Amino acid sequence: MAILLAPMEGLLDFALRDVLTRVGGIDRCVSEFIRVTDTLLPARAFMRVVPELRHGSRTPAGVPVRAQLLGSDPVCLADNAASLAELRPAGIDLNFGCPARVVNRHGGGAALLQEPELVHRIVRAVRQAVPASMPVSAKMRLGFNPSPSWPMAKSGRWQMPDAAAKHRDAMT
Numbered sequence: 232m233a234i235l236l237a238p239m240e241g242l243l244d245f246a247l248r249d250v251l252t253r254v255g256g257i258d259r260c261v262s263e264f265i266r267v268t269d270t271l272l273p274a275r276a277f278m279r280v281v282p283e284l285r286h287g288s289r290t291p292a293g294v295p296v297r298a299q300l301l302g303s304d305p306v307c308l309a310d311n312a313a314s315l316a317e318l319r320p321a322g323i324d325l326n327f328g329c330p331a332r333v334v335n336r337h338g339g340g341a342a343l344l345q346e347p348e349l350v351h352r353i354v355r356a357v358r359q360a361v362p363a364s365m366p367v368s369a370k371m372r373l374g375f376n377p378s379p380s381w382p383m384a385k386s387g388r389w390q391m392p393d394a395a396a397k398h399r400d401a402m403t
């Protein structure tokens with residue numbers, strides 16, 4: 232079992248990743264989310280959130296860091312993922328778990344779990360946009376609402392990323 236360090240925007244930045252991975256016990260980190268809207272982000276935008284990209288996408292202790300993208304437009308996410316891939320991240324993680332209202336209002340994060348087909352299109356577009364050797368993972372909750380229906384699981388669509396880190400709790 233791999234131990235992943237959960238991303239926390241505004242809190243768990245490269246400095247804290249450095250400290251915590253020096254302590255040990257962490258197999259992989261995911262960066263805070265990088266918001267993708269309708270533009271192609273410059274390399275410096277990725278570097279600002281994931282300075283580890285300058286050092287083989289690893290913390291000084293050598294733990295790999297995947298860059299996390301947050302957005303809801305498959306084409307724009309794929310274009311940005313392709314650009315990010317040129318910086319050779321240890322992998323690209325997609326955010327389908329953020330419960331913040333300000334994010335969900337724009338259709339991103341956990342709100343996407345209500346639209347399994349869109350999640351599928353995003354994952355497929357990003358997977359196809361980056362080299363096959365580059366891991367693509369997704370972080371998600373069991374569902375947007377604390378409902379037993381769990382539309383993502385029922386859709387059978389979420390096997391497509393190389394790994395899906397599922398949050399234990401449904402959103403409250």
Ligand SMILES: Cc1cc2nc3c(=O)[nH]c(=O)nc-3n(C[C@H](O)[C@H](O)[C@H](O)COP(=O)(O)O)c2cc1C
Nearest residue numbers: 237238239240242262263264326328329370398400
């Ligand atoms: C301040 C804060 C920032 C977070 N930022 C991110 C993020 O950038 N990407 C992400 O996938 N999850 C993010 N999360 C979610 C955490 O990684 C984790 O899944 C969550 O905090 C677990 O418990 P919860 O359901 O009580 O929030 C954030 C959580 C908090 C509290």
